[in-house]
Amino acid sequence: MTVPLLSLDGVSLNFGEIDVLRDVTLDVMPGEFVSILGPSGAGKSTIFKLLTGAATACGGEVRFSGRPLASNERPFAFMPQRDALMPWRRILDNTTLGLEVQGVPRKEARKRVEPLFEEFGLSGFERHYPRALSGGMRQRAALLRTIVQDRPVLLLDEPFGALDALTRNQMQIWLEAMWLKHRWTIILITHDVREAVMLSDRIHLLSPRPASVEQTITVPLPRPRFSNPATRAEAAAIETSILDFLLSPQIQK
Amino acid sequence: MSSSVFRMRSRMLRDHLFRALPALIAAFSLLFAWEIYCRSSGISETTLPAPSQVLFQAWLHREALWLNTVPTLRATLLGFSLSLVLAFVLSIVIDFSALMRQALFPIFIASQTLPLVAIAPLVVLWFGFGLLPKILLVALVTFFPMLVALAEGYASTEREVEDLLASMGASRWKRFRLARLPSALPYFFAGLRISITYAVVAAIFAEYAGAARGLGIYMLNAKNNFRPDLVLAAVLVSSLLTLLLFSATWAVQRLAAPWIDSSSGRGR
Known part of the structure; x- marks a missing residue:
């Protein structure tokens, strides 16, 4: 297995009293297109x-x-x-x-x-x-x-x-x-969920603050993605499942 | 090709004239009313001379006026240069050191509260009738607006531009040189236009308090000789001088910072 080019391992950060990052763990492989997707703030x-x-x-x-x-x-x-x-x-x-x-x-x-x-x-x-x-x-x-x-x-x-x-x-x-x-x-x-799905190999989903990686999604679609209608339809399905996950009550808190 | 450039130029010139037209009409109407009043009311020339009289006397005394304009212009330019250098150096000092900012800024503000009427004769008393007190007074008056303009200009630097430079590994000095200093240029030129108008007035005031030659002392002498026409002739010259310096700042800005979009600041 190749070594990740970049990895964050249990990274936490706070600005004064506010916890911003709590235990963020993610990695990026060489030549990979990775998105970090999460709500504003x-x-x-x-x-x-x-x-x-x-x-x-x-x-x-x-x-x-x-x-x-x-x-x-x-x-x-x-x-x-x-x-x-x-x-x-x-x-x-x-x-x-x-x-x-x-x-x-x-x-x-x-x-x-x-x-x-x-x-x-x-x-x-x-x-x-x-x-x-x-x-x-x-x-x-x-x-x-x-x-x-x-x-x-x-x-x-x-x-x-x-x-x-x-x-x-x-x-x-x-x-x-x-x-x-x-x-x-x-x-x-x-x-932008669609942007993440259409462009990334993998997507790290962040929770609201204090942020941690809730889920990592691999997008197995062939490239180039924009020119192929079948790929776009599959992407829409992935987009929906990500939205469902982000809008689910335990994520919303 | 060249003829189209010429046509464009002449159109721009015409546009400029059209924009100046309302101001010119208003100014001439005022002068005309003044002239009519002087001629019809029989008011004495030693109280209120007509504009035509002022112009005529200005022409007659053009040599004396010019002789007295040169020292005023010299004091203005030297004092203003001194103030620019001081403002620039100190603006950098207070930009880099919060402590220096806290220590010096109240002093700069206090310097602005000194009434020129009281301070000018004292400065002449301390430094004599030569050029030095004029330079100092012009610098005193124009320094603070320039410093504030620069400080606010540095502070107007976009956060993202500075973050970007920091991500590139730029040092504090490089961030200043590449982002904060150029960001301050529009503020600098706005400050320049405000202070240059103060500068001429300050030089004249300094001469009023005591000088061998200069527009200020010329006005004082003319007043003492009951020649309001010559006082106004000198006022005319000082106004023209200020307008000239004011337009020079636009020319410098266009040359030094052509990227500044100045159209917004000039009403269309």
């Missing part, structure tokens, strides 16, 4: 805060490739809820931000990012300021900024939450295609 984003170093656990252990994760280790590239593009930087300079922070010279950073603009549907917009871009394009630029950091794991925090329904669907289809091509290891935080 459950503490989904807190798990990412823990991984990016913005918060510290008060119990449990985080392991990366089988070893405990050191506090200065950063194997994660993080994409926040809203795109967080800097309005004063052109799109090209926004996408190189992570490399710049790493100390890569600007010229080389640009050379590494520029060939990717085509694939991300952004070619021709390198010199535009973010305010000139549509919501979907901004989100793709934010994802480009995330992947060029070349980290082993991508952390996507509700990346399509702020988009309109149609654009959100297009972005999901696009993300699946990109993932099939590149096989990044992705952890996606979402409260």
Whole structure:
């Protein structure tokens, strides 16, 4: 059996009096697309805060490739809820931000990012300021900024939450295609059950606060999923069972 | 191609003129009413000179006016530069240290409560009739608005942008340079526009309290010689000076931070 790339083992965290995470245990395999699904305010984003170093656990252990994760280790590239593009930087300079922070010279950073603009549907917009871009394009630029950091794991925090329904669907289809091509290891935080089912290999269901993993669901559907009507029908059935579970009284408490 | 650019430019110019038209009409109506009043009421020229008289005298005394404008402009620019440097350095200090913020901010606020009428003659008494007291007074008046603008600008930084930088492993200084400082630029320019109008007035006030040359001392002398027309001529010059500096801030902003969307702040 392969070692999980990332595992959380009994992780707990509290902000003052409030228990946010209680005994969270989950793992992510290399090249796997995993979703963390839970109600709003459950503490989904807190798990990412823990991984990016913005918060510290008060119990449990985080392991990366089988070893405990050191506090200065950063194997994660993080994409926040809203795109967080800097309005004063052109799109090209926004996408190189992570490399710049790493100390890569600007010229080389640009050379590494520029060939990717085509694939991300952004070619021709390198010199535009973010305010000139549509919501979907901004989100793709934010994802480009995330992947060029070349980290082993991508952390996507509700990346399509702020988009309109149609654009959100297009972005999901696009993300699946990109993932099939590149096989990044992705952890996606979402409260959209359909999004989780259509995109993930596995889904970790979180309980309301204090959050713990209630159930882990494997989604055995063939890919690509969006183009196949039969797959979409099966996905709808899984979606219903997850919703039933999330809405059941013992979860609602 | 070039002709279409030209056409676009000339259309923009026309749009600007149209937008300025109501203000121009209002201003000219006021001046016209003033002129009519002076001519019909027979009021003495040494009490209320007509606008035409002010303009005419301004032209006659253009050399003296210019000679007195230069020191005022110099005091304004030097004092304002000093205030910008101080505000910038101290804004960084209080952004990085909560303790320094608690220690210094009350002093900055207190500096704003000093009445200029009382303080200006004292500063002249301490530092003489030269350039230095003017520079200090201009800096005193403009420092606080600039500092507040910068501090609020830093605080306006989006939480998510800072979290993002932190997730990338950026140090506190890098977060400041890459996120907080550029976030403050729109606030900085808004503060700049407010303080630059104070700056000219402060310089004139400082000269009023004692100077060899400058618009302030020119006004004082003109008043003492019962020449309200020349007082108003100097007022006209100081207004033009302020307007010039004010529009210069827009030009600097457009060059330094073209990404700021200023259309919202200017009524359509």
